Amino acid sequence: MAAPTRIDTAREIHPPRGSELSCKNWLIEAAYRMIQHNLDPEVAENPAELVVYGGIGRAARNWECFDAILKSLRELNEDETLLVQSGKPVGVFRTHADAPRVLIANSNLVPAWASWEHFHELDKKGLMMYGQMTAGSWIYIGSQGIVQGTYETFVEMGRQSYGGDLTGKWILTAGLGGMGGAQPLAASLAGACSLNIECQQSRIDFRLRTKYVDEQADDLDDALARIEKYTKAGEAKSIALLGNAAEILPELVKRGVKPDAVTDQTSAHDPVNGYLPLGWTVEEWFERRQSDPEGTRDAAKRSMKQHVEAMLAFHAQGIPTFDYGNNIRQMAKDEGCANAFDFPGFVPAYVRPLFCRGIGPFRWVALSGDPEDIYKTDQKVKELIPDDPHLHNWLDMAEQRISFQGLPSRICWVGLGQRHKLGLAFNEMVRNGELKAPVAIGRDHLDSGSVASPNRETEAMKDGSDAVSDWPLLNALLNTASGATWVSFHHGGGVGMGYSQHAGQVIVCDGSEAADKRLERVLWNDPGTGVMRHADAGYDEAIDCAKACGLKLPMV
């Protein structure tokens, strides 16, 4: 057998649009379109290598596997289920109409072998791929996801610390990379000004061009002056500042400047490549991380310690300060900063209260490819959830400020009791012809009941159950039993090999009554497992939500 093809620069993938089927029904067609959507050049970071996002998160193991998946889907019968093992189609079995059409397991390794080293060995042998969260499970939707997640985080911070109003407040952060670049836009959408420190001019330029950041300051004094002006005026403007966070944060502490919130999204999790050491030029950094990776790592970690010490100083002044999932506290702690974990991670601080009510990154995609279908569903969401100005605000701003990538899609954070209502309404819109084609509803693996990740989503659980991964497994099994259209279970997403296990589901509104039943079950049960998991851990919000929603939790 010839070696499998990992790179093919000649291929350009676009999902089919419109209402004509390539597969035997819309459930199967949805998977067929979504894997191609994930690899659309508008969506994927490196489509020639099948990489969707998140380092090396792939949609299929190699191009032969990709072709075989499409072929299998085109041939799949309506009562069959395709099994995908780390991006390779390995079997087709007869199940039934209410069973998932695709079942996916990506990057899962027996714990004692669950390291990057062993993964890369298997990956090189052609036996695996890295699925990340929504890359290998075919429900990535481009930047919109991270903008929304960051927005929700900022808004929740505002709720907790500023009575829900961030007008005239400003957020201090750093890092305008692939994910971090969403921060200034998210802050503006949340109503806050932001000062965004970034050491690479090219990164600032990109975000100015795409209007994710509003303006660039000349220097620190200029930046502070602009912040002063816009906060006074109550205008939610974002300011970029070229510089090193490890220098500027301590300087701000020294000057007694008081931001209203502090976080960071430099790539601290990767100290060799991700964090510019103090006093180094960017050119020097690029050269020395090649020629002297250990030295670079050590210098970066020393700088991170100073960075975190400044964050701790802000924290000590009562300013909301949080780790945004880049592991910078651990790095500082490694360097001897004993109290690095004094300020919290963003999940326990801001996202967990949402998770307690099953609220998480719900999203949907118009399989027609027609943006109008999304605008109509936006409208429907507002209609069905009339009393949530925050949600309406997000939808309005998303329409204005977020451009679609690949098949048009929308994300909004909704919870138990809302998700199934939206699903049923969308299905009705498909049935009565308001929408041009069916809609696929999914979510991130980072959700309320679907992930165990002790350094991120399940950090500092109330009962200490951070590492218990029974919960995402039950989520995957229940979604399968409830009739999701496809279900996935992955290892290592977000925080890397060994550190997380998580499940995904996608369910299709094809307009049928059978779909009504499945939607009602899946979109209730899926967030329901999140409420259950948090109620079991002892969170009052979750226990209350479970009671209010009538969940049957035998021992709560």
Next chain:
Amino acid sequence: MAAPTRIDTAREIHPPRGSELSCKNWLIEAAYRMIQHNLDPEVAENPAELVVYGGIGRAARNWECFDAILKSLRELNEDETLLVQSGKPVGVFRTHADAPRVLIANSNLVPAWASWEHFHELDKKGLMMYGQMTAGSWIYIGSQGIVQGTYETFVEMGRQSYGGDLTGKWILTAGLGGMGGAQPLAASLAGACSLNIECQQSRIDFRLRTKYVDEQADDLDDALARIEKYTKAGEAKSIALLGNAAEILPELVKRGVKPDAVTDQTSAHDPVNGYLPLGWTVEEWFERRQSDPEGTRDAAKRSMKQHVEAMLAFHAQGIPTFDYGNNIRQMAKDEGCANAFDFPGFVPAYVRPLFCRGIGPFRWVALSGDPEDIYKTDQKVKELIPDDPHLHNWLDMAEQRISFQGLPSRICWVGLGQRHKLGLAFNEMVRNGELKAPVAIGRDHLDSGSVASPNRETEAMKDGSDAVSDWPLLNALLNTASGATWVSFHHGGGVGMGYSQHAGQVIVCDGSEAADKRLERVLWNDPGTGVMRHADAGYDEAIDCAKACGLKLPMV
């Protein structure tokens, strides 16, 4: 809340028998009876502590959880699914009639935390339990399962090394616990003598009483004299010897004694609780594993190293020597025994050719409690598989030598293409009244497609995919999608925390036509994933079997 009850010596559990239902249908009733069957004093090793077998393999987390599971099952509606998280009933959700009635996830931990230390911490906090393989998934059937598995293994060893005739040969082993106690009987059934070292007199007494072992020697010299006598006479007798294997094996090596095969079934996988350190009394061991678990673990692992070194010495003399799935090689390796893995595990040595055809530990239980129901199904198996003298021989010997424990049950190793036929036939027998009540069909987690365990079931896979656990996950998801009555996914069974991930399924023949359809799917798909997994790894037997059976494997 009061502390949960882990020990209750006052409780004695027996499953209901007969044809009257406690639950709303037979699918639910099956789970209701089987969890109680697992804790019947005839079945469980330590029922007061809910321990079924395998060290601390439990059926429920504590007595409160046990009661709540029974209550949940009694109340469960026919379209609902109960979720069980490490032995605790955590939620009831609406699914549908063809979905599993129970979904179970036991002992699963995010890999970087997947150690006994972290497990015990969570276990102590009341957040987890150890599910082993069939303890927490309610399909343990007492010694019969392991007698059959061990018998198959010894027979295959005899075929490979002694032309299929073990007359006059003897097997050296240790451990007469819940599983290991099957060794002397299995050896006898396979035609060989055996010397069985066990450090607890109570365990020997139990096996003498139940006639699993024939006689006890006074000391090593006496044991060797008896072995000499019986091998000469060609009588397949089993001898127990009280002592510590870590002392006796090296002594045998020193004396130049040559057994015809060597293996071991002490509980090496659980170094705190499962292996008596050299030089310790049993009393001392019981005390110190409570007062000083780390010290006990370290002492046990040092002793295991000496034990394995003796096994290596036998191996070096050309004597068939194999690890019987207790992870003792890994423990020795941890202690610096670099070549511990020089002798193979029993799966690559003897079981894999069976797995390639989906053959594994198929079993069924008469929910009526009536032994006649099993005898009738035995007869049906012979009728449907007329051309397998080895299988007929097993069924005959099992009827004679194996007494039922708890609800009557039977095991026999059958594969893809046979399992669903038996299932459909049993269902027909329920339907037409030949059997007094429904039958539950299940299997061990140790099966063809259901486990990733690089030190045991997936050791030395042809393509190097030993540690890839996508496969058991797909098995669990597909069984759920196919309509098994309950499905389980566990971590750490057999070889301990960090070393395995595995799935189980049980499906009930209630005599209905709906059950026919589910049985046909589940009992085809379940072994089908085993053939698929081995075909994907490149085994010719599996590829041939897949072709012969018409499996759809897109890339094979």
